[in-house]
Amino acid sequence: MTAVRRLLTNWLPVYAALYIGFLYLPILLLPVFSFNTSAIPKFPLTGLTLKWYESLPNTPALLDAAWNSLVVGVAASIVSTMLGICAARAMTRYRFAGQRAVSGLIMAPLVLPEIIVAVSLLLVLLQLGLSLSLFTVVLGHVLICVPYSVTVLISGFEGFDRSLEEASADLGETAFGTFRRVTLPMVAPAIISSLLVSFTISLDEFIMAFFLTGTDPTLPVYIWGQLRFAAKLPGVLALGTLLLVGSFILLTFAEIMRRRATRRTQNAGGAFV
Amino acid sequence: MIEIAGVTRSYGAFKALDDTSLSIREGEFFSLLGPSGCGKTTLLRMIAGFDTPTSGSIAIDGQPMDGIAANRRPTNMVFQSYAIFPHLNVAQNVAYGLKRLRLDAGEEKRRVEEALAQVSLSGLGSRGATELSGGQRQRVALARALVMRPKVLLLDEPLSALDKKLREQMQVELRRLQQAVGITFVLVTHDQYEALAMSDRIAVMFGGRIAQVAAPKEIYQRPVNRQVADFLGGMNFVKAEIVEESGASIIVETHGFGRVKTDKPQAFVRNGKAATLGIRPERLRVLWDDATSSHQVTGKVVDRHYFGEITHLIVEVPGLEKPLSVSETNNFGADDIPVGAAIRLAYDPDALVAMAD
Numbered sequence: 001m002t003a004v005r006r007l008l009t010n011w012l013p014v015y016a017a018l019y020i021g022f023l024y025l026p027i028l029l030l031p032v033f034s035f036n037t038s039a040i041p042k043f044p045l046t047g048l049t050l051k052w053y054e055s056l057p058n059t060p061a062l063l064d065a066a067w068n069s070l071v072v073g074v075a076a077s078i079v080s081t082m083l084g085i086c087a088a089r090a091m092t093r094y095r096f097a098g099q100r101a102v103s104g105l106i107m108a109p110l111v112l113p114e115i116i117v118a119v120s121l122l123l124v125l126l127q128l129g130l131s132l133s134l135f136t137v138v139l140g141h142v143l144i145c146v147p148y149s150v151t152v153l154i155s156g157f158e159g160f161d162r163s164l165e166e167a168s169a170d171l172g173e174t175a176f177g178t179f180r181r182v183t184l185p186m187v188a189p190a191i192i193s194s195l196l197v198s199f200t201i202s203l204d205e206f207i208m209a210f211f212l213t214g215t216d217p218t219l220p221v222y223i224w225g226q227l228r229f230a231a232k233l234p235g236v237l238a239l240g241t242l243l244l245v246g247s248f249i250l251l252t253f254a255e256i257m258r259r260r261a262t263r264r265t266q267n268a269g270g271a272f273v
Numbered sequence: 274m275i276e277i278a279g280v281t282r283s284y285g286a287f288k289a290l291d292d293t294s295l296s297i298r299e300g301e302f303f304s305l306l307g308p309s310g311c312g313k314t315t316l317l318r319m320i321a322g323f324d325t326p327t328s329g330s331i332a333i334d335g336q337p338m339d340g341i342a343a344n345r346r347p348t349n350m351v352f353q354s355y356a357i358f359p360h361l362n363v364a365q366n367v368a369y370g371l372k373r374l375r376l377d378a379g380e381e382k383r384r385v386e387e388a389l390a391q392v393s394l395s396g397l398g399s400r401g402a403t404e405l406s407g408g409q410r411q412r413v414a415l416a417r418a419l420v421m422r423p424k425v426l427l428l429d430e431p432l433s434a435l436d437k438k439l440r441e442q443m444q445v446e447l448r449r450l451q452q453a454v455g456i457t458f459v460l461v462t463h464d465q466y467e468a469l470a471m472s473d474r475i476a477v478m479f480g481g482r483i484a485q486v487a488a489p490k491e492i493y494q495r496p497v498n499r500q501v502a503d504f505l506g507g508m509n510f511v512k513a514e515i516v517e518e519s520g521a522s523i524i525v526e527t528h529g530f531g532r533v534k535t536d537k538p539q540a541f542v543r544n545g546k547a548a549t550l551g552i553r554p555e556r557l558r559v560l561w562d563d564a565t566s567s568h569q570v571t572g573k574v575v576d577r578h579y580f581g582e583i584t585h586l587i588v589e590v591p592g593l594e595k596p597l598s599v600s601e602t603n604n605f606g607a608d609d610i611p612v613g614a615a616i617r618l619a620y621d622p623d624a625l626v627a628m629a630d
Binding site: 161163164166167168169170171172173174177181182185186 | 323342348350
């Protein structure tokens with residue numbers, strides 16, 4: 001027993017380090033090669049340059065794709081957050097028949113094979129006679145984003161003391177005034193967090209976008225298209241680096257907001273904190 | 274001030290409040306006392322406007338409250354959880370309701386400071402809501418309600434989250450505050466000592482109905498039935514038989530206490546000849562040495578419980594089906610009486626109360 005334990009204490013940190021290296025080192029290679037002068041991503045590095053970044057704004061197709069992604073991301077994050085608010089409020093405030101089943105079904109897209117969902121959605125949309133466009137991509141992204149929105153919003157809404165809203169009414173405030181002065185400020189950080197998380201997910205999402213977009217590619221679809229041309233690879237690496245950094249910043253900010261929301265609602269309840 | 278007329282609140286087949294009528298006077302400290310689920314909170318929430326009677330009506334200051342929402346009633350409430358807005362500081366919490374009145378800035382500030390002074394929180398206006406102790410949160414909740422100058426202040430178990438020492442201190446302060454501002458206070462509590470210590474009058478409730486409404490002393494000394502007597506503290510119950518009943522008094526025959534004439538309680542409903550005679554444990558007094566009393570019983574100590582300043586003696590009296598519980602202060606040595614000792618107990622016949630059940 002002690003031998004096993006000693007083995008574990010000695011080798012567990014090594015295993016953990018290897019594991020984390022395996023996860024993140026490849027991602028770190030992306031920015032490294034994006035600053036390299038050579039168009040071929042291999043060691044040794046040949047020199048430092050910003051030319052791949054400088055060429056990005058001069059590619060109209062890329063700018064179009066970025067704009068498409070922005071539109072889809074904003075639309076998907078707003079719709080999924082609104083749906084998430086309804087679901088999270090229902091699940092934290094009320095007890096109803098089938099609650100567990102409903103909450104399970106909302107979370108299911110997280111684990112369903114995305115390609116299957118994308119193909120099914122494609123079939124349904126075509127059957128409905130809808131032509132593929134950014135609108136259909138938004139529909140697919142909402143489906144993917146809602147579970148994340150609901151998770152973030154539930155953690156913000158949980159512990160929201162109902163008597164806060166009653167206290168506001170008791171002090172003379174109308175229903176709308178109560179929403180504006182109490183409910184919204186309390187849950188605003190959770191809502192912002194949900195918007196950022198859904199936007200980031202939509203921005204990076206490929207499979208849904210690939211199947212459901214018509215002639216307008218989103219950024220990931222554009223990147224996939226560029227990979228066929230070796231000469232375009234450094235530009236893709238530069239673009240990928242920008243996406244990576246942007247996502248990281250957005251998600252960090254989202255998590256800060258989520259924690260602030262949790263702290264707010266949790267402090268509201270008990271007398272002793 | 275508050276007229277509650279035949280109010281019922283049903284949830285399906287369950288009646289949280291059953292045909293309750295009550296009249297609360299202007300400027301009094303009124304308590305709704307009862308175990309959890311007796312309907313006291315339901316009644317309070319209906320006065321506040323958070324709940325609607327299934328039938329019956331409520332009027333405040335002569336105005337019927339039917340269809341009037343909580344935000345338009347002349348009442349303010351101190352919530353059990355205090356419901357302090359966590360995203361606002363103390364002064365902003367207190368000023369929350371004033372914002373709608375659109376006072377000029379100086380007047381608003383003056384009223385906030387006045388309210389904070391009333392609850393001894395002067396100078397803490399800029400403190401964040403989450404940096405307060407339990408007692409301070411309670412004071413903020415009070416100030417936030419009082420600053421609105423309501424006709425009625427409603428308090429929903431305001432002291433239940435505080436520890437014992439703070440609770441006793443706040444009882445005194447609440448009472449003092451009520452006398453200073455002179456507005457009607459309606460308190461909901463399950464703590465009989467709290468109700469006795471603070472109230473002008475108490476309504477004791479069980480199962481959605483009011484059992485008795487009276488001043489604390491009357492409720493404690495002259496409970497209308499065994500349930501009320503029991504809820505307000507220990508009481509010895511002795512089987513009695515009604516011998517004679519007249520307008521104001523009643524004569525009962527008991528073992529142990531013999532033939533006793535007592536005041537007839539209000540709402541005494543005779544149920545055959547059987548009745549119960551009650552006496553509080555502290556109204557029985559140990560007779561030392563050869564002291565005598567014209568009203569005394571003799572018995573034997575079978576058990577005793579020491580509580581510091583008092584001792585509870587359990588005394589078996591021949592003829593009584595249950596031993597008497599006696600609460601005696603320890604300054605004469607009640608804590609030294611051994612189990613098995615024969616003792617005599619004196620009582621004041623006025624301390625005996627006849628109950629119909």
